[in-house]
Amino acid sequence: MAAMFSSSEISKTASSLLSAYASFAGSMMLVRSMANELIPHQLRSYLYSAFRYFFTPLSPDLTLAIDERCGMSKNQVYEAAEVYLSTRISPKTERLKLSKTRKQKHFTIGLEKGELIVDGFEDVRLTWRFVCTEGQKPHGGEKKHFELSFNKKHKDKVLDFYLPYVLHKAEEIKKQDKVIKLYSRQCPFSCEDDNERRGGSWGSIILEHPATFDTLAMDPALKKMIIDDLEMFLRRKAYYNKVGKAWKRGYLLYGPPGTGKSSLVAAMANYLKFDIYDLGLTSVRSDAELRRTLLSTTNRSILLIEDIDCSSEVLERQMRNKNKKLPDRTGLTLSGILNCIDGLWSSCGDERIIVFTTNYKDRIDPALLRPGRMDLHINMSYCTTDGFRLLASNYLGISSKHNPSFAEIDSLLNSTEATPAEVAEELMKSDDPNIALQGLVNFLKRKRDEADNETENKATGCGEVGSSVRRLNAIVSRVKRLKTNVDQRKIMMRKRK
Ligand SMILES: Nc1ncnc2c1ncn2[C@@H]1O[C@H](COP(=O)(O)OP(=O)(O)OP(=O)(O)O)[C@@H](O)[C@H]1O
Numbered sequence: 001m002a003a004m005f006s007s008s009e010i011s012k013t014a015s016s017l018l019s020a021y022a023s024f025a026g027s028m029m030l031v032r033s034m035a036n037e038l039i040p041h042q043l044r045s046y047l048y049s050a051f052r053y054f055f056t057p058l059s060p061d062l063t064l065a066i067d068e069r070c071g072m073s074k075n076q077v078y079e080a081a082e083v084y085l086s087t088r089i090s091p092k093t094e095r096l097k098l099s100k101t102r103k104q105k106h107f108t109i110g111l112e113k114g115e116l117i118v119d120g121f122e123d124v125r126l127t128w129r130f131v132c133t134e135g136q137k138p139h140g141g142e143k144k145h146f147e148l149s150f151n152k153k154h155k156d157k158v159l160d161f162y163l164p165y166v167l168h169k170a171e172e173i174k175k176q177d178k179v180i181k182l183y184s185r186q187c188p189f190s191c192e193d194d195n196e197r198r199g200g201s202w203g204s205i206i207l208e209h210p211a212t213f214d215t216l217a218m219d220p221a222l223k224k225m226i227i228d229d230l231e232m233f234l235r236r237k238a239y240y241n242k243v244g245k246a247w248k249r250g251y252l253l254y255g256p257p258g259t260g261k262s263s264l265v266a267a268m269a270n271y272l273k274f275d276i277y278d279l280g281l282t283s284v285r286s287d288a289e290l291r292r293t294l295l296s297t298t299n300r301s302i303l304l305i306e307d308i309d310c311s312s313e314v315l316e317r318q319m320r321n322k323n324k325k326l327p328d329r330t331g332l333t334l335s336g337i338l339n340c341i342d343g344l345w346s347s348c349g350d351e352r353i354i355v356f357t358t359n360y361k362d363r364i365d366p367a368l369l370r371p372g373r374m375d376l377h378i379n380m381s382y383c384t385t386d387g388f389r390l391l392a393s394n395y396l397g398i399s400s401k402h403n404p405s406f407a408e409i410d411s412l413l414n415s416t417e418a419t420p421a422e423v424a425e426e427l428m429k430s431d432d433p434n435i436a437l438q439g440l441v442n443f444l445k446r447k448r449d450e451a452d453n454e455t456e457n458k459a460t461g462c463g464e465v466g467s468s469v470r471r472l473n474a475i476v477s478r479v480k481r482l483k484t485n486v487d488q489r490k491i492m493m494r495k496r497k
């Protein structure tokens with residue numbers, strides 16, 4: 001047949017075919033671009049997926065997409081998968097993420113984007129894939145999810161047995177190698193961007209705070225009471241359920257700077273193995289943001305709001321400035337925030353502790369002090385003689401036995417207000433216990449003299465009555481301190497009996 005055509009005819013036919021194809025392709029492009037203009041984006045993607053559905057052969061597999069978040073909260077299955085899969089690395093996996101901090105016992109292994117892990121459960125073969133995609137505007141950021149694929153006939157087994165098994169295993173693994181995390185919304189080491197933080201998520205670092213109840217210098221009876229309270233709280237899941245109360249506990253820690261409020265929170269976290277969410281209220285710009293932020297905290301955690309007296313002022317000022325132009329100001333107020341926390345707290349999450357700290361209990365919004373709001377008010381006081389003994393043993397490894405300085409320091413501590421932070425600082429100044437103790441004696445004497453001078457200076461400016469009142473006040477405050485010590489001793493002695 002080919003011999004019946006001359007070569008010029010063949011080339012003519014070929015070129016006319018080519019030009020016909022070119023005009024077809026051109027018109028297809030035109031149709032496509034018209035379709036792009038005329039058909040809305042959502043309808044177009046629906047049509048594309050419908051085409052894909054009809055022209056792709058039916059697969060025997062089912063794939064479950066497990067997103068990082070469920071709405072505003074974290075997806076428990078996603079979190080469990082992350083932990084569980086780190087122990088299921090198969091020989092086929094090509095890229096992994098590896099990290100370890102000083103406090104961790106083992107390496108943390110995570111999947112890289114697109115990597116696969118094959119797992120087995122009884123007779124079911126399961127494939128996990130880690131997927132990262134660009135998030136949608138305006139918040140952007142990465143959207144992460146796992147895809148879990150298996151044969152459709154095993155759907156019930158996977159949902160009823162395999163996934164609960166993954167959740168359970170993840171809990172076990174987390175308990176074994178629990179590293180306590182400190183979450184913050186202004187965390188300088190966080191990899192999350194500002195947009196994500198605004199959306200309510202937290203950056204975290206590993207909490208390396210060494211404070212424990214053993215290293216805390218505070219009234220021993222008070223310390224024991226706090227530990228007992230925490231333990232009772234942990235034991236009482238069924239009780240909280242029975243009485244219809246949310247399984248939560250609130251503490252207000254108050255006392256001067258350097259008396260160990262933040263150290264106590266770290267000690268609580270280390271004791272309970274709970275993460276800390278450090279919520280700077282000044283970084284929250286609206287009720288909605290606060291709600292998102294609180295909803296993205298996890299169970300078995302401490303929500304910490306430091307310097308609550310200052311937060312309230314700053315918040316109000318911030319909102320006043322922001323809403324200057326509005327005649328009717330509806331800003332964030334502390335009581336509004338507390339109501340929001342109360343509301344959310346009674347409706348979601350378990351095993352949560354909330355801690356407020358303040359240097360000035362008397363400046364706090366009365367809403368916070370309302371009965372029933374905080375379960376315990378804990379006074380972190382100046383260094384007592386018991387506190388000093390604990391610090392001396394921790395910092396210098398010495399006890400009061402055969403050490404004449406102890407009696408002098410005891411008497412100075414009973415008449416001077418020194419914080420545990422100040423005492424600790426003095427004790428750290430030398431490795432030689434005698435030099436360090438002498439340094440502390442000198443420091444306490446200086447403090448006592450300064451306080452006496454100040455009282456006298458104030459008194460000289462007033463009349464005779466004023467001066468006597470001030471002297472009397474100084475004596476009363478010293479007697480009060482002595483009484484606190486005697487009370488503590490009585491409690492201890494009663495306990496010993
Ligand atoms: N009760 C304490 N026992 C042992 N060490 C303490 C105690 N209080 C303070 N310190 C030491 O002083 C440092 C500062 O204490 P911390 O930050 O806990 O005080 P704070 O009460 O939270 O102060 P602020 O009100 O300024 O936040 C601690 O890191 C610790 O070394």
Ligand SMILES: [Mg+2]
Nearest residue numbers: 261262263357
């Ligand atoms: Mg503090």
